[in-house]
Amino acid sequence: MSEDRTRVVSDYVESVFRRGREPMEPVGFTPDWEDQPSRHKTYLGVRRFPLPPGVGRPLAPTADVVLKEPPPGPGPLWTAGSLASLLRLSCGVLDRRLRVNWNQDSHVRVLYPEALWGRGSASGGGMYPLEVYWVAGPSGPLTPGVYHYATAHHAFERLVAGDLTAEVRDACAGAGSADGFLLVTVRFWKNAFKYNSFCYHVVTQDAGALLGCWELIARATGRRLPRVLWFDDERLNRLLGLVTDEESVLAVVPLPFGPPGADPEPSAAAAGSAGRGGPAGRPIFERSARTRTFEQVRQVHRAVLDDRRPRPDPAVARRLVPLPRENGGEVELPRPLAGRLDTDLGEVLRGRRTSFGSFVGSRPLGLDELATVLAGTASAQRYTADAVPEDAGLTGLYVLANRVAGLPAGSYRYDAGGRRLQVVRQEPIAGTLQRSYYLSNYNLEQVGAVLAISGRWRSTLEAFGSRGYRVLNAEVGALSQTAYTVAAALGVGCGVVLGFDNIAIDEAVGLDGGDERTFLFVLLGHERTDRADYDYRLA
Incomplete structure (x- = not known):
């Protein structure tokens, strides 16, 4: 049965890779933009607790975060202020985006109903389908309970009172021992209304981008944030009162506000809520008059949830590291430009944006700039997780050089340990x-x-089962977020895209016919200086 579920995931991933040549179902789908969902989930009739502003707190320079060794341990306990910064600088609203660019929606973004709000973490298509819940224990700054982070209000919405942290610890099978947890969920319709069956691929990378952003912010405060990717999904969904096919947990992050102790007995109110499935029945605001599900999304999601094999030994992941290429020539890279990454990480995240159509080829990308982005991006391969050891990144990095000063056009594989590029082929x-x-x-x-x-997606599915797809995509998303952040600090234009023909790019970097495939793409270059923009910071 596990093999059948893995086959469902494998077929879905293959359809994603081939979608540039064979459209995914439903063929001819067109989003109904007049009936699009709200970018912000809001519970009705609940009490909100405003958070501290979350901006203005000093963070470490970006160079220290991405080019130096990460903190050796979890670091200081979290506070209300540091939690507010973590949320505001990642998924909270920071500004309104009004730059004129090549995206087809520039003419409508001046209208308030179509406003585009900037956030520190990237999201495919700017859909932001992820939600964050805080299961708070007795050491936190608020009454123990389950809270939803309302991005539109930068506030917590209390859904149920009572200490339910033991329920999360049990669902994570001992992987988290903190007295509080952040739960990252995806509300599928917020993405699927635009991307239909392609949704699951996008949102699992979105989750990685958010986790990667949290890791950057945590490092900038002297902390680490472990991520738990192996848990009882249905149990946590019931705790939050979610309908699994509509919204589901993708990651759990232990968040200690106090020293871990013995699991407390849940209060009577909390125990009753857990037995009923958490804060079920809490009404939410739904902007769309009609919502729908897509069969491929439902199938692949169920295949992951129904594959209940135990968490693998993290050492297994070391066998999944992309294999080195046969030597076809090498290009030594200059040292990273640490001096140009001296900006406070918080300011960098507030200024991060996408370079839609703004690249200009008259000023080539410097080889030292490329080396800096590569070195910083590779730092996202080191993270603390329940299923992957910190010394075993599951991802590889390839460079398709077009206009890089001092580097012949062509395709290369990045060797982070040797700080060099391995030549695949040199050609226009x-x-x-x-x-x-x-x-x-x-x-x-x-x-x-x-x-x-x-x-190496097939090897990952064989080793981890269906859940391996989400584990791999989480790291892919984290690398893209880190690339965005380093490029923003460096003053280099950046855009992360999925709109390539994966098969053609695989052929260009020499991956055709093998286990390793390309998943996501980061565009780099210098931008034109005569672009029209408007500073609309909200915080």
């Missing part, structure tokens, strides 16, 4: 990039370089 690449990209929001001929994030 602009035409391949342009033909392989099937959207109209970028001119690929003007891009300096494209980073392709890869992973």
Whole structure:
């Protein structure tokens, strides 16, 4: 039975990779933009607890976060102020985006109902389908209970009172011993209304981007944030009162506000709520008059949840690291430009944005700039998780160099340990990039370089089962978020895209026919200076 579920996931991933040539079902789907969901989930009739502003607190320079060794341990206990910063600088609303660019929605974003709100963490298509819940224990700054982070209000909405942290610890099978937890969920309709069956691939990478952003912020405060990716999904969904096919937990992050102790007995109110399935029946605001589910999304999600094999030994992940290439020549890279990454990480996240159509080829990307982004991005392969050891990144990085000063055009594999590029082939690449990209929001001929994030997906499914797809995509998303952050600190334009023909890019970087495939793509280059923008910071 586990093999059948893994086959469902494998078939879905293969359809994602081939969607540039064979459209995913439903063919011809068109989003109903007049009936799109709200970007912000809001519970009705609940009490809200405003959080501290979350901005203005000093954080470490970006160079210290991405180029130096991470803190050796979990670091200081969390406080209300540090939690507010973690949430505000990642998924909270920071500004309104009004820059004129090549995206097809520029003309409607000036209208308030179509406003685009900037956040520190990236999200595919700007949909932001993730929700954050805090299961608070007795050491936290609020009464123990279950809270929802309302991004529109930068406040916690209390859904149920009582200490339910023991329920989370049990659902995580001993992987988290803290007295509080952040639970990351995905509300599928917030993404699927645009991306339909492609949704599951996008949202699992979104979860990785958020986790990667949290890891950056935690490091900037001298902390680490472990992530738990192996847990009883249905048990946690019941705790939050979720309908699994509509919204489901993707990750759990232990968040200690006090020293861990013996599991407390839940209060009578909390125990009753847990028995009924948590805060069920809490009404929410739904902007869409009609919502729907997509069969492929439901099938792959159920295949992951129904694959109940135990958490593997983390050492298994060391066998899944992308294999080195046969030597075809090497290019030594200069040292990273640490001096240009001296900006406070919080300010960098507030300024992070996407370079839609703004790249200009008249100023090539510097080889030292490329080396800096690569070194910083690779730092996201080191994280603390229940299923992956910190010394075993599941992803690889490839470079498709188009306009990089001092580097012949072509494709390369990045060797982080040796700080070098391994040559795959050196040849003009602009035409391949342009033909392989099937959207109209970028001119690929003007891009300096494209980073392709890869992973050994079949081996990961064989070793981890169906859940391995989510584990791998989480790391892919974290790398993309870190690349965005480093590029923003460096002053280099950046855009993360999924709109490439994966098969064509695999061929370009020499991965055709193998286990390793490209998953996500990062565009880098310098931007035009005459762009129109408006500073609309909200915090």
